[in-house]
Amino acid sequence: MTARVLIVDDIPTNVRLLEARLTAEYFEVLTAASGQQALDLCEAGGVDIVLLDVMMPEMDGFEVCRRLKASRKAHHIPVLMITALDQPSDRVRGLQAGADDFLTKPIDDIQLMARVKSLVRLKVLTDELRARAITGQEIAVEDAIPATESIDADGGHILLVDTDPRGAERLRGYLAGSHQVHVLADPAEAAAAVGIGDYELALVSMSLGQFDPLRVCSQMRTLEQGRTLPIILVADEADRARVVRGLDLGVNDFILRPVEPNELAARVRTQIRRYRYAAELRRSVTNTLALAVTDELTGLYNRRYFDRHLAMMLDKAREQGRDMALLLIDMDFFKAVNDMHGHDAGDAVLREFAVRLRRSVRGVDLACRFGGEEFVVLMPDTDYRQAQNVAERVRTAIAERAFEAGGAGRPLAVTVSVGVALNERPDxxxxxxxxxxxxxxxRAKRAGRNRVVFDAA
Structure with a gap:
């Protein structure tokens, strides 16, 4: 995972120290010695995350953060505030200014990298959603980016997973004034609760007795409703190693006990606002693109949309030095389905194929119907290993269960061949x-079909 990180600090020694740590993890680093310089760089574009020092002359970090979050061009860039202030009220002030997270000096390397990687994952998803909206604008549909700056974060629907009744009631009490909090004492039911509840945030205690809290989180993530659900871990100092593991697995945030009520409230508001922002972008993309850029039969994006979006994302991947993968998928012997069972049966197979394809790819991936029985998946920020995993998951999802095709009588066995290419060539x-x-x-077809083959670049 790579990203362009902007370090904002007026003390050169601090900048060099952070730059060395991030460069060692293969992040690209930009620097700014003042708040105004940081604002100018963010407005110019190309910044993925801001590491912002609080104590600076002329314009402190709180003011810089407020201005960034008020900017139409830069408000979506995650801000990680770095401060020597250790009072809970100072941390809350940073979160209220719009910061996505904070670190206290002296900076712990493990927490630094965990926080940065977590926010970069968020930025990748947000960028992809925004890019899809912009692509829609270029195809002359209505403005696909709504006014999200005024999104409210109150009245959230929160799931609290905690086996300790007293601890759960204490946390619920901290949040009940602004949100609806449902307490779940049985962690084994967490995934089911997410599946049927319209939750906007999950709070998961790290002390769940015989239950592994990280497994509880991963089970939530396996559901469609849980893929984008923000998760905050409530942990003790002794849980630090597992918290870092949780962040690597996709948990969004954590808070340490003893829990400070104002900090908890601020972190919850940040995650709910972020969740609602992404949800609004998704609704916007869905509503404004509509039939102009979607395939009527399968509901996937069409060739017209894909061609525009591929050009944009390839330019972006090249500019930022990021990986990108492309899957070209063709259904094997599909003509025989239409010839033997009729086009109604063929259409039923295509519709079910699209459903399985959507379930098999990641939320950040773009699946399109390329034409006929051919489909394509565009995968930003994806290397060889990740592309191979997704491609095999798609192939298996199609082959492992026969397709019900209405008038066909018996279920139909269907397989696919997949060709994969990565943007490995500068030209x-x-x-x-x-x-x-x-x-x-x-090559996959010639080798016998029902397989994944990579381009030999």
């Missing part, structure tokens, strides 16, 4: 990337 264009994926797909 790649959308056309050459698609061509290389198509060549890999042809």
């Amino acid at each position: 790649d264009t959308p056309e050459t990337l698609l061509k290389r994926a198509d060549v890999a797909l042809y």
Whole structure:
């Protein structure tokens, strides 16, 4: 995972120390010695995350953060505030200014990298949603980016998983004035609760007796409703190693006991506001693009949309030095389905195929119907290993269970061949990337079908 990190600090020694730590983890680092310089760099674009010192002359970090979050161009950039102030009220003030997280000096390397990586994952998803909205604008639909700056974070629907009745009631009491909090004492029911409840945040205690709290979180993530659900761990100091593991697995945030009520409230508001912002972007994309850029039969994006979006994302991947992968998927012997069972049966298979494809790819991936029985998946920030995992998951999801096709009588066995290409060449264009994926797909067909083949770049 790589990203462009902006360090904002007026003390050169602090900047060099952070720069060395981040560069060692292969992050690209920009620096700013003043608040105004930081604002200018963020407005210019290309910044993925801001590490912002609080104590600076002329304009302190709180003011810089407020201005960033008020900017239409920069308000979506995650801000990680770094401060020597250790009072809970100071941390809460930073979160209320719009900061997405904070670290207290002296900076712990493990927490630094865990926080940065967590926020980078958020930025990747937000960027992809925003890019899809912009692509919609270019196709001359209505403005697909709503006024999200005024999103309210009160009245959240929160699931609290805690086996300790007294501890759970204390946490519920801290939040009950502004949110609806449902306490769940049996962690084994957490995934089911997420599946049927319209939750906007999950608070999970790290002290769940015989239950592994990280497994509880991962089970939530396996559900469609839980893929984007913010999760905050409530932990003790002794849980630090497992908290870091949880952040690597996709947990959004954590808070240490003893829990300070104002800090908890601020962290909850930040996560709910972020969740609602992403949800509003998704609704906006869905509503404004509509039939102009979607395939009527499958509900996936169409070739017209994909062509525009591929060009944009390839330019962005090249500019930022990020990986990107492309899957070209073709259903094996699909013509025989139409010839033997009729086009109604073929359409039923295509619709079910699209459902399985959507379930098999990640939330950040873009799945489209390329034409006929051919489909394509665009995967930003994806390397060889990740692309292989997703491609195999798609292939298996199609082959492992026969398709019900209405008038076909009996279920139909369907397989797919997949060609994969990565943007490994500096002179790649959308056309050459698609061509290389198509060549890999042809090799998969010749090798016997029902397999994944990578382009031999």
